[in-house]
Amino acid sequence: xxxxxxxxxxxxxxxxxxxxxxxxxxxxxxxxxxxxxxxxxxxxxxxxxxxxxxxxxxxxxxxxxxxxxxxxxxxxxxxxxxxxxxxxxxxxxxxxxxxxxxxxxxxxxxxxxxxxxxxxxxxxxxxxxxxxxxxxxxxxxxxxxxxxxxxxxxxxxxxxxxxxxxxxxxxxxxxxxxxxxxxxxxxxxxxxxxxxxxxxxxxxxxxxxxxxxxxxxxxxxxxxxxxxxxxxxxxxxxxxxxxxx
Amino acid sequence: xxxxxxxxxxxxxxxxxxxxxxxxxxxxxxxxxxxxxxxxxxxxxxxxxxxxxxxxxxxxxxxxxxxxxxxxxxxxxxxxxxxxxxxxxxxxxxxxxxxxxxxxxxxxxxxxxxxxxxxxxxxxxxxxxxxxxxxxxxxxxxxxxxxxxxxxxxxxxxxxxxxxxxxxxxxxxxxxxxxxxxxxxxxxxxxxxxxxxxxxxxxxxxxxxxxxxxxxxxxxxxxxxxxxxxxxxxxxxxxxxxxxxxxxxxxxxxxxxxxxxxxxxxxxxxxxxxxxxxxxxxxxxxxxxxxxxxxxxxxxxxxxxxxxxxxxxxxxxxxx
Numbered sequence: 001x002x003x004x005x006x007x008x009x010x011x012x013x014x015x016x017x018x019x020x021x022x023x024x025x026x027x028x029x030x031x032x033x034x035x036x037x038x039x040x041x042x043x044x045x046x047x048x049x050x051x052x053x054x055x056x057x058x059x060x061x062x063x064x065x066x067x068x069x070x071x072x073x074x075x076x077x078x079x080x081x082x083x084x085x086x087x088x089x090x091x092x093x094x095x096x097x098x099x100x101x102x103x104x105x106x107x108x109x110x111x112x113x114x115x116x117x118x119x120x121x122x123x124x125x126x127x128x129x130x131x132x133x134x135x136x137x138x139x140x141x142x143x144x145x146x147x148x149x150x151x152x153x154x155x156x157x158x159x160x161x162x163x164x165x166x167x168x169x170x171x172x173x174x175x176x177x178x179x180x181x182x183x184x185x186x187x188x189x190x191x192x193x194x195x196x197x198x199x200x201x202x203x204x205x206x207x208x209x210x211x212x213x214x215x216x217x218x219x220x221x222x223x224x225x226x227x228x229x230x231x232x233x234x235x236x237x238x239x240x241x242x243x244x245x
Numbered sequence: 246x247x248x249x250x251x252x253x254x255x256x257x258x259x260x261x262x263x264x265x266x267x268x269x270x271x272x273x274x275x276x277x278x279x280x281x282x283x284x285x286x287x288x289x290x291x292x293x294x295x296x297x298x299x300x301x302x303x304x305x306x307x308x309x310x311x312x313x314x315x316x317x318x319x320x321x322x323x324x325x326x327x328x329x330x331x332x333x334x335x336x337x338x339x340x341x342x343x344x345x346x347x348x349x350x351x352x353x354x355x356x357x358x359x360x361x362x363x364x365x366x367x368x369x370x371x372x373x374x375x376x377x378x379x380x381x382x383x384x385x386x387x388x389x390x391x392x393x394x395x396x397x398x399x400x401x402x403x404x405x406x407x408x409x410x411x412x413x414x415x416x417x418x419x420x421x422x423x424x425x426x427x428x429x430x431x432x433x434x435x436x437x438x439x440x441x442x443x444x445x446x447x448x449x450x451x452x453x454x455x456x457x458x459x460x461x462x463x464x465x466x467x468x469x470x471x472x473x474x475x476x477x478x479x480x481x482x483x484x485x486x487x488x489x490x491x492x493x494x495x496x497x498x499x500x501x502x503x504x505x506x507x508x509x510x511x512x513x514x515x516x517x518x519x520x521x522x523x524x525x526x527x528x529x530x531x532x533x534x535x536x537x538x539x540x541x542x543x544x545x546x547x548x549x550x551x552x553x554x555x556x557x558x559x560x561x562x563x564x565x
Contacts, residue, residue: 127350136428139347159441163432208359208391228547232559
């Protein structure tokens with residue numbers, strides 16, 4: 001079995017988000033980059049499915065050379081090898097097209113992504129890869145079992161879950177529950193240095209969208225404190241002042 | 246040129262988020278000086294389809310093939326793309342629901358369209374749309390430069406707006422490839438008595454301050470009285486006190502209800518990221534220094550086990 005896991009290089013979750021160039025560029029100064037947390041879940045499940053010599057896990061990232069430390073982190077977690085498609089990730093369509101082109105010339109039984117990246121919050125790449133390859137894609141999954149030919153997948157739906165089976169190749173985007181994110185151990189960190197990391201060139205993709213500006217949310221007004229002894233006053237305030245109940 | 250909106254049905258009914266997507270799509274159609282068509286897939290009664298006219302759709306394509314009874318995004322995307330071609334629509338609007346997230350990207354690829362998901366406002370000038378980014382810590386104004394455009398609207402971002410229009414229902418049966426139905430839905434489990442979190446207008450959320458899963462009774466009671474969904478912080482779902490599907494925050498679900506009540510949650514940056522676009526935030530925490538108070542509209546510094554029962558009693562009195 002061969003599994004391809006797509007990883008994004010994203011700012012650490014504790015990052016204070018600021019912009020430069022008249023709010024047109026994300027300010028990367030002093031920012032720690034990490035493997036997108038959802039992609040780590042996807043990677044962890046892929047590694048579990050391949051345990052005991054049942055298969056191999058390749059991670060793919062679309063990024064410039066600066067993302068290599070993040071790719072090495074994925075190798076330290078336990079991926080067998082890695083591919084970096086050498087291009088700045090423009091938008092989800094661009095990234096999905098690059099990965100789909102790579103997957104076309106390299107056979108994989110399944111392709112796993114995280115449910116969304118925590119930077120631009122698109123949950124687009126997985127389903128777009130599915131469409132480019134004309135294979136099923138299941139978005140926002142919570143459970144994935146695979147018997148060697150058929151996958152049984154639980155997908156999140158509003159107020160519940162749906163169980164789906166797929167035989168043959170597929171793409172899935174993983175949410176919490178699919179696996180516990182693995183933490184690299186010392187052996188993993190040492191071996192990551194020598195695991196294969198291949199670089200391939202990007203294909204041309206038409207531009208369909210671009211980010212023209214960023215905004216930060218308007219600051220909230222100051223908090224109105226209600227003494228704990230008269231907590232019941234909250235209901236009146238929510239009804240008459242905030243008008244939300 | 247026209248606008249097409251996909252109207253997701255759940256057991257033959259449309260939810261508020263669908264009427265919201267229709268209202269939003271109608272506003273775009275008005276901007277563009279064109280009309281709005283809808284496409285519905287699965288079994289929906291004509292009386293329910295007619296409801297879409299209230300919010301501005303002048304036509305609905307009804308796709309009812311038996312094989313499309315259950316949601317399979319690959320097949321549904323094919324149907325929506327065919328509907329867009331039939332209607333000459335260059336703008337497709339969907340709700341950014343769990344299903345919408347699996348659907349919109351496939352529709353976008355089929356139409357070679359730029360896609361904005363998580364839209365929170367109408368397009369301006371050169372078709373620039375504000376969308377959430379960095380898990381609620383910022384917005385990205387994204388411009389679609391492609392001829393075809395797909396937008397997935399965040400729930401509670403635009404609101405439902407009535408716009409009475411005469412609506413016609415037209416049966417539509419595009420061909421569906423069997424390979425588009427390769428994913429097979431085996432089971433659907435839906436808690437019918439609970440408000441779903443992403444759609445909820447009010448959310449009551451609990452954190453580690455509640456000390457254990459056995460103390461969630463008052464959270465659920467308060468939520469029931471408010472018609473609210475229940476949620477929790479990451480440490481709570483990590484400890485298996487509550488299911489992962491209730492975890493809101495940067496690595497959980499991002500929500501934007503009208504009212505968010507946080508009980509015993511300190512307000513770590515990752516949690517705030519997922520909830521800060523809530524319209525009104527109430528924080529109940531015994532620690533006056535909890536960072537959550539900085540973004541709250543109303544705060545009560547006190548022991549949740551004393552404060553929450555008082556609120557419940559007041560709410561019962563308020564409801565008479």
